[in-house]
Each structure stands twice: as structure tokens, then as C-alpha cells.
Amino acid sequence: MRLILIDNSPEIRCKFSPLALGRPLWELRCGMTSLEEKFVAKINPNDVAYFVPDYMADFYRTRVKKPVNDVTVLAGDDLILVDPLVKVEDLKVPAQAASKIALDEQGRLLYARISKGDIERRPADTIEKFTASARESVPNVTCKLRKWNYIWDLVLANAELITADFAAAGQRGIEGTIEQPVAIRGSKKDIYVAPRARVHPMVTIDAENGPVYVDEGAEIQPFSRIEGPCYIGKEATLLGAKCREGNTIGPFCRIGGEVEASIIHGYSNKYHDGFIGHSYIGEWVNLGALTTNSDLKNDYSDVSVSLDGRQFIDTGSTKVGSLVGDHVKTSIGTLLNTGSYLGAMAIVMATGKPLPKFIPSFAWFVEGIVTKGFGKTRLYETAKMAMSRRGCEWSAAERAMWDAVFEATAPARNKAIKKGRRTLLA
């Protein structure tokens, strides 16, 4: 059976901004793994193929080295098509079953199981035509499966999913190196230190309230405290960090200071002191020393977030920190308000006060206003430099993808720039 992941709805994608700007939705993380990894673990397909927005297809092909936006994958095998935002624990896929399409109450596809025989009667040249054709001839059922609705939902569920993923991984004990003295609280069966992971002396691992998973090659330096549930990704480094409960630290991250209940994608740095809580941080982010966000309002009311610089959405939660897009750089001492949005590639300089809650993608936030700054080329040069320092390539395909994001995010950015200019002229 082949798993087909489809991400082609702009009105859904924008709810996962800014993290969805540079990746398909199934690449988002919650718990120890990405959404895709959860589907693969549940469904155990022979292979996986992807349908992504056109602007990121070339780049994503270089990333996964599998079929992307290739309709030929729709033939030759039984298929299961899935909305990547379906919560995997609600998905029940029998090994053998008749073709069926499951729709939500708005008629949107949740998943479809289509047998090889049914496909051969239904060739199509786009995924949209394929699913439309399948709906007409395969039995449709309406069902209720829980879905992720907004990017902050992943943050709020992170602790619970770390615990679930730890149980599913089935790994326990110490296979890496622990240099004494190290304090371990809670049960050792709730701790896993993978091969090549190193825990230095004077570290506390506290699994009393949830499991702790330290993945391969991670390094936990002295005076770090890790409270479970927590996942430390491959080759990540904690530098005397206070790693509170509910964190997913991605591969190759460098984390210091205090982090709580946050998801951080790979290759991001928060090297120095400062607090980040209930936040979702993308790849290649550098948070300057003493960058700190608020994740709780002074009056304990629900946090609202703007994903587009216009409307504010009530999250229904009192604890929401910052949403930080890929390649964002903050200066020393940056203060982020509760429910802040920093768009991808933004350069953010501190002002001594909490910053505006919405800073658009590719903005240079300087001297308290959004500006054009030194432009897009300089941002790409910085991205290329940051990636090369870690042995990663900034490719033409990646540049083309970000060019498309630059164009798509121009209206919000230009509006903010005009507002900034009015401030300067006043």
C-alpha cells in the first residue's frame, strides 16, 4: 500500500503559518516525530508520495528524494490518501478493506482508501482530478476525526505526544554515555539515552512527570536540567539549559537558557540565557542572547494571535508564546509579546520594549518599525552562510521557493513598511 500525503489547501495552510511557508504540513513536529512519521508508523506503507503546493515542489524533491507532485504514483498499488492534519490516533486503517472515501462534515477529504483495481479505471492528470473522480465512484462516508486546526495546537499537545511517542518507540535505558555525578529522578524506564549521546557531569534528568528521550549524538552539558516529557533530538546540544517539561528540541539545535513547552525545528540556536515558552520555532533560527518571550498574559486571559497582520484569532488558551518562522534572527535582548508572530526570514532588533505581535516575513524590524532593510539578497546571503557553517547547502531550488514566499508575503510586509514610514515622518 502506498501512502499519499496531500497538502494543497491555501486556506488551511495559512493556519500553520509561518512554519508552513517553507515546508509541507506533514513536516511539522509534535511530540518526538513529525506528523508524517506518525502516519508511517501507524499505516506501515510500502512507500510514500507527496503532493505539495507547486511553489515548493522542486525544493521538496531535493529534500525527500521521493515522488513529489507526480501523478504516476497514483497507479500500480493500493493507495491510502490522508489529510496530514488528521490526528493519527483517530485513524483506523485495516490491512485489507474495500475502497472508501471519508469526508468531514464540510465535505473535505479526511482519508481515502482506494484499491489498485479501482484506480486503473480512473486515470487522472492532477491529484485534484483524481480525488474528484474517486469521490464520484467510490463509496463516501462522513465521519468525525479530530484534526489539528492551528499551529499552536501542536505546541499545546506536545507534552502529551512526547509521552505517547516515547511509549510507542519502546526504548528504555542508557545506551549512550553518562558521566557521573548525574542525578536521575523518576523511573529509569522513563528515560532513554541513545547511542553516542553524552550526558556530562552535574546534569539532572527528571522523569518524574514524564519521559525523557535523548537521541543519538546529543550532548547535555553540565548544569543542564531536563524535565520530562522531553525529547532532545539527534546531535543537539544543551548548554547548561533549563529544559522544562514539554519540549521537543530538533536535530543539531544548540539550546541554553530556559525553554518550556516548545517545539524547535532543526539547526536552530538559542545558545544563551533568555526564556522561550509555549513557542514553535522553525529551522535555522538564531535567537540572540536574552531573547525572551511572554507566554502568559498579566491578566491570565486567553492569548490571541495574528497569522496575517490583520485579524487576531482567539487561541482559547492562556499559554501561547511565539511562532517563529525559518531563518529568523533576533538581536540580543529581544522581547516578544504573548502570542507573537515572526515571519520567515525576518530580522528583528530589540527596542527595549516588547515588540509588535506581528512582524511579517522578510521584514527588517529596526528601530521599532518594519523596514525593507538591506533587502532580500542580504537575507539569502545570511541564510547561505548559516547553512554552510553546518555543512548544509543553500540550493537554487530553495532560493526559488523562498522567492515565491517573498512574493506571497509582500502585501502584509508592504503594509507594515508603509506604517513604519508614517511613524518616521511623524
Place this chain on the structure above:
Amino acid sequence: MATVEERVKAVTARVLRLSSDEINMDDSFTADLGAESVQSIELVAMFEEEFGIEMDEDAALAVETVGAAVEFITNVCKEQGISIE
């Protein structure tokens, strides 16, 4: 209407907190007038507002002297159909 040179000097004086009299065409924004990188961003923004033009950031930030800025802005105004004098 004031000349392009007068307007460039006026904007420069305002952003860098100088007197227009202190600004010469040969002056480098950074070496002679003390503009820091953050102020360079503001200068570009204020030139755009003053003249009603859009400047390519890379090209604009490569301009080093007041005289070169006058020439650059004059050319951009002509390209974008903005009346200058």
C-alpha cells in the same frame, strides 16, 4: 521646486541629525557623515518617501556618497516618471 541635491541633503541632514550646510557632494555617508548601518536603512526609506520612488535595496545601499545618491535618485526618478525639476 528644490533641486534633487537640495532635497537629498535635507533628508540626509534630518536622518543623521546634521545641518545641510555641513553636507558636501563628496561626503561618504558612513566615513564622513557617520551613518551607521541602521541609519542607512532609514536614509533609503526617507529618500523613497521624499521622491515617491521605489529603489532596489542592493543598488541603493551600494551608493556611498551624497553625490552618487543625487545621481542615483535622479536616474530612478526618470525611470519611474517622477518629475524632479
